[in-house]
Amino acid sequence: MAEAHGKLTGRPGVCMVTRAPGAANASIGVHTAFQDSTPMILLIGQVGRDMVEREAFQEVDYRRMFAPFAKWVAQIDDVSRVAEFVMRAYAVAMSGRPGPVVLALPEDMLTDSAPAVPSQKVVVARTGQPTASDLAPLQQALAKAVKPLLLIGGSTWSDAGLQDIRDFATRQQIPLACAFRRQDLCDNRHASYVGEVGIGINPELAQAVRDCDLLLAVGTRLGEMVTSGYTLLDVPLPRQTLVHVLPSADELGRVYQPAIALQSSLDGFAHACAGLAPVAAPDQAGRSAWQRQLRANYQRYIEPPYRDVRLDPARVITCLRERLEPDAVVTNGAGNYSAWAHRYHQFSSSHSQLAPTSGAMGYGVPAAIAAKLHAPHRQVICLAGDGCFLMTSQELATVRQNRLAIVFIVFNNGMYGTIRMHQENHYPGHTLGTDLFNPDFVAYAASFGIAGERVDHTEAFESALTRALACSGSYLIELAIEPEVLSPRATLSGLRQAALRANA
Numbered sequence: 115m116a117e118a119h120g121k122l123t124g125r126p127g128v129c130m131v132t133r134a135p136g137a138a139n140a141s142i143g144v145h146t147a148f149q150d151s152t153p154m155i156l157l158i159g160q161v162g163r164d165m166v167e168r169e170a171f172q173e174v175d176y177r178r179m180f181a182p183f184a185k186w187v188a189q190i191d192d193v194s195r196v197a198e199f200v201m202r203a204y205a206v207a208m209s210g211r212p213g214p215v216v217l218a219l220p221e222d223m224l225t226d227s228a229p230a231v232p233s234q235k236v237v238v239a240r241t242g243q244p245t246a247s248d249l250a251p252l253q254q255a256l257a258k259a260v261k262p263l264l265l266i267g268g269s270t271w272s273d274a275g276l277q278d279i280r281d282f283a284t285r286q287q288i289p290l291a292c293a294f295r296r297q298d299l300c301d302n303r304h305a306s307y308v309g310e311v312g313i314g315i316n317p318e319l320a321q322a323v324r325d326c327d328l329l330l331a332v333g334t335r336l337g338e339m340v341t342s343g344y345t346l347l348d349v350p351l352p353r354q355t356l357v358h359v360l361p362s363a364d365e366l367g368r369v370y371q372p373a374i375a376l377q378s379s380l381d382g383f384a385h386a387c388a389g390l391a392p393v394a395a396p397d398q399a400g401r402s403a404w405q406r407q408l409r410a411n412y413q414r415y416i417e418p419p420y421r422d423v424r425l426d427p428a429r430v431i432t433c434l435r436e437r438l439e440p441d442a443v444v445t446n447g448a449g450n451y452s453a454w455a456h457r458y459h460q461f462s463s464s465h466s467q468l469a470p471t472s473g474a475m476g477y478g479v480p481a482a483i484a485a486k487l488h489a490p491h492r493q494v495i496c497l498a499g500d501g502c503f504l505m506t507s508q509e510l511a512t513v514r515q516n517r518l519a520i521v522f523i524v525f526n527n528g529m530y531g532t533i534r535m536h537q538e539n540h541y542p543g544h545t546l547g548t549d550l551f552n553p554d555f556v557a558y559a560a561s562f563g564i565a566g567e568r569v570d571h572t573e574a575f576e577s578a579l580t581r582a583l584a585c586s587g588s589y590l591i592e593l594a595i596e597p598e599v600l601s602p603r604a605t606l607s608g609l610r611q612a613a614l615r616a617n618a
């Protein structure tokens with residue numbers, strides 16, 4: 115919840131947990147905040163200073179535990195320095211590339227007293243924008259490009275910055291793609307938008323990333339998910355002219371050496387670019403054709419082909435796409451079910467997608483709670499696989515306690531489908547530990563006082579959704595998905611047969 119709050123507001127959500135077991139439970143959230151570049155603060159209880167280093171009850175050295183995936187880990191040993199540490203925690207969490215900060219609080223320090231120290235709300239200004247001379251090489255690259263591609267991602271955009279970058283793309287005729295699980299950075303219905311560069315990438319878009327002559331990556335790390343496992347660009351020198359813009363310098367040139375590396379606030383960069391006069395490309399017609407082609411590819415990709423199955427997850431998502439309000443928040447965790455959402459849903463307003471780029475299962479339920487608490491007037495839809503849902507569904511208690519109206523959609527295929535897919539791919543017919551024994555999800559929701567129903571064929575979904583959206587409280591729809599419907603592209607038996615043939 116704290117991580118999702120940070121994603122929604124740009125300010126750290128604060129999570130307080132007990133010693134080691136609490137810290138271990140919170141670690142997925144800290145890791146997600148790290149990979150997703152989200153500001154967050156975790157406060158952890160610590161043993162008294164008089165017992166430290168004895169492996170006292172639930173004692174852990176949090177500096178070592180969180181070192182690889184927190185921006186800063188510290189322990190407040192002196193009560194008179196609490197304000198200093200807390201203000202610094204906010205500053206570190208929000209500055210540069212945002213991320214999580216962990217503060218350990220020794221038990222005896224918490225009962226010490228000290229005179230109050232003045233503190234104030236920490237505000238990190240995201241200023242800093244390239245000058246005209248900084249942008250000159252970019253303008254030269256744009257003037258030469260026939261197949262440019264703009265890829266945006268990251269976490270420090272304002273709505274004004276997003277508007278600027280979209281205007282820039284439109285005026286310069288540059289197709290705009292969003293990075294993995296950052297699809298809400300651009301209205302997907304906008305003519306410049308050409309899709310998500312993520313795990314289930316449209317093969318035609320993947321080819322476009324390979325083929326483009328200028329890749330303008332703004333705000334996004336070029337990590338494994340965005341580069342299809344570091345295959346879309348050559349390491350370390352991409353064939354495409356790479357312009358990489360990030361708010362902090364440490365990721366620039368980490369894997370890929372850009373032709374132009376710019377450390378800049380994202381809004382500042384977008385604002386500067388929006389002011390650039392349109393560049394006359396050498397082959398204007400070719401550039402327009404490239405833009406139209408990519409948009410057409412995207413539009414084709416989001417229309418589900420006919421599939422002869424009882425309940426088609428693609429049709430479920432296209433129904434959501436048609437029925438939800440434009441600012442509805444859609445959350446999910448990890449699993450094959452999310453591939454349908456990423457492919458077929460269209461996000462049309464900022465902060466409408468809460469999804470972990472870290473790939474953490476169980477994210478959707480607490481993220482939906484954070485969203486509904488933050489914006490009670492918005493529709494909030496949580497998508498979850500059965501495995502994913504069972505990781506955090508005890509939070510239905512929090513939903514009920516706070517009387518929140520969230521629609522939960524559980525894709526129940528009776529298995530950890532993603533892992534089963536890998537097993538069938540690599541060891542066809544040999545499956546291990548991927549079958550799930552599930553509760554009756556509708557009865558489970560009812561035990562929390564939450565209404566719901568089970569849907570087992572495509573045509574029944576829309577009326578179930580109507581009831582869910584009309585419900586004054588939360589509502590759970592369990593989708594009875596056939597295991598055979600393994601992913602948007604594959605069936606279980608088809609995958610197994612293909613792997614058997616390949617191994618023969």
Ligand SMILES: Cc1ncc(C[n+]2csc(CCOP(=O)(O)OP(=O)(O)O)c2C)c(N)n1
Binds near residue numbers: 448500
């Ligand atoms: C906390 C966590 N544990 C394990 C994994 C590895 N993992 C990724 S997807 C997946 C299975 C997801 O199953 P389910 O939620 O039922 O969705 P499905 O793939 O069946 O659609 C697992 C175990 C993970 N990403 N996060």
